[in-house]
Amino acid sequence: xxxxxxxxxxxxxxxxxxxxxxKLTAENMKGPLRDVRRALLEADVSLPVVRRFIKKVEERxxxxxxxxxxxxxxxxxxxxxxxxxxxxxxxxxxxxNPGQPQVILMAGLQxxxxxxxxxxxxxxxxxxxxxxxxVATDVxxxxxxDQLVKLGSKVDVPVFELGTAVSxxxxxxxxxxxxxxxxxxxxxxxxxxxxxVDENLMAELQNIKxxxxxxxxxxxxxxxxxxxxxxxVKTFNDQVDLSGAILTKMDGDSRGGAALSVREVSGKxxxxxxxxxKMDALEPFYPERxxxxxxx
Ligand code: GDP
Numbered sequence: 001x002x003x004x005x006x007x008x009x010x011x012x013x014x015x016x017x018x019x020x021x022x023k024l025t026a027e028n029m030k031g032p033l034r035d036v037r038r039a040l041l042e043a044d045v046s047l048p049v050v051r052r053f054i055k056k057v058e059e060r061x062x063x064x065x066x067x068x069x070x071x072x073x074x075x076x077x078x079x080x081x082x083x084x085x086x087x088x089x090x091x092x093x094x095x096x097n098p099g100q101p102q103v104i105l106m107a108g109l110q111x112x113x114x115x116x117x118x119x120x121x122x123x124x125x126x127x128x129x130x131x132x133x134x135v136a137t138d139v140x141x142x143x144x145x146d147q148l149v150k151l152g153s154k155v156d157v158p159v160f161e162l163g164t165a166v167s168x169x170x171x172x173x174x175x176x177x178x179x180x181x182x183x184x185x186x187x188x189x190x191x192x193x194x195x196x197v198d199e200n201l202m203a204e205l206q207n208i209k210x211x212x213x214x215x216x217x218x219x220x221x222x223x224x225x226x227x228x229x230x231x232x233v234k235t236f237n238d239q240v241d242l243s244g245a246i247l248t249k250m251d252g253d254s255r256g257g258a259a260l261s262v263r264e265v266s267g268k269x270x271x272x273x274x275x276x277x278k279m280d281a282l283e284p285f286y287p288e289r290x291x292x293x294x295x296x
Contacts, residue, residue, distance in 0.1 A: 004256040008296045010039030011080070020072035024061040029076070033058060036080065044226030044257025049087070049264045057083050081291050088287035089263040094271050095284075097243060099215035101179045102186045106246075107205055107236060108220035110193035113248035113274055115144060117220045118190045119151030120274060120282035121246075126157060130185040135175030136161040137168035137208065138192045148190050155279050168192065169207045176212045189214070197235055205240050216243040218271060223250045226257035230265035237266050247285070248274035259290060 014035030020028040033054055040050045060079050067075065096102060104121065108114035122132045134152050136159055138144035145161050152159035160175040172189050179187040191208060194201045209217060219236045221229035233245045245262050250273045262270050270285040 003250060003293050004043065004254075004259075007039055007043040007256045008294055010042065011036060011294065012296060014039060015073065015077050015080075018073050018076055020076075022072070023066050024064060024072045024076060026058070026062065028072075029058060029061055032076065040260070043255040043260065045260045046227040046230060046257070046265060049227075049261050052264070053083060053087060056086075077295065081295055084260070084291040084294060085287045087260055087264055088285075088290055089269045090287055094244070094269050094286070096271065097215040101176070101184055102216070103176055103179075103189065103212050103214040104186065105189045105191065105205070105209060105212070105214040105217040106220060107191050107217065107240070107242075108193065109197075109232070110195055112220050112222040114193055114220040115147050115151065115190060116277065117246050117248060117272075117274055117282070118148060118188050119155050119157075120279055121272065122152070122157040122186075122188055123155040123279045124272075124282050125186050126155065131183075132157045132186045132188065133175065133179045133182075133184045134159045135172055135187060135189045137171045137175075137189060139164040139166070139168055139171070140192055144190070144193060151279070168204055169211050172208045173211045187212075197232070202236075202239050209240060214243075216271075218242065218244055218246050220246045220248060221258065221262070223247050223254035223258045223273075224252050226255060227261045227265070229258035230261035233262050233266035233268055237268050242266075242268050244269045244271040246270070246272045246274065246282075251275045251281070256294065 014032045018032040037050055037054050057079050106118050122134055125132050134157055136145040136148045142164055149159045162171050176187050192201050219233050219242050221232055236242055247258055247270050272282055273285050275281045
């Protein structure tokens, strides 16, 4: 099944219900816009985002000239498509920020796929001929360190760890120092998973950030959690200033709300999407392609 099946089907039927001969008007767009609005809400896009989206589509459609040879239907679909791309962050780069080494700090709630994403990102970068070091700072769960070490051997990337007796800040500092000394291109710092937004762990993240000056701080969120994922990105961004998000589990039957809401709700881009459990199931996030998938 394709990504966002339900959303795609609902949008396509919204487009079919458009009955305009010559020109898009407030009148003939009323029904279709209502259907688009409903489709987005059902996909779990947050209400304020949907409202702004619909308003923009309507404004642009009403300002259109009648174009020779272009049906109002085609124009309407084009506007929705353009606005979907805008919504997901057309402007600006989704690339990782530069640095030598690049230091990527990874945060996330437990179970979202953060550790897996560290391994996938390491594999992704290695494939692009970067040397990579992963750093294990989740000293609260020895199993988390083991898991990262296992993933490291799977993707053939070394993992720096100092067990559970050294502070996360110190481990991160030493890991990044080692990478600098050895001329390693990218350091991926895995941080403590957390059950919920937790003050102590947020402070720890701020301290690690202050100690190692990451070039990217990415929050890993689960696409299955819809608009909740977007508000988590906002919450973390308010407290630690993220550079972006990684959206995992896009291969599941997520409805699209997270992909469509993160940028608008948090102001930060999705940089990568996870599309499976395997180590090669990570792709850069391309809003244009995503909009194309959604519109079928
Ligand atoms: P963490 O607690 O955030 O570190 O989560 P893990 O990395 O341990 O992942 C939790 C579960 O989600 C594991 O079973 C992973 O295999 C699975 N998982 C992670 N990313 C993806 C993904 O993109 N798609 C799917 N289907 N499963 C994923």
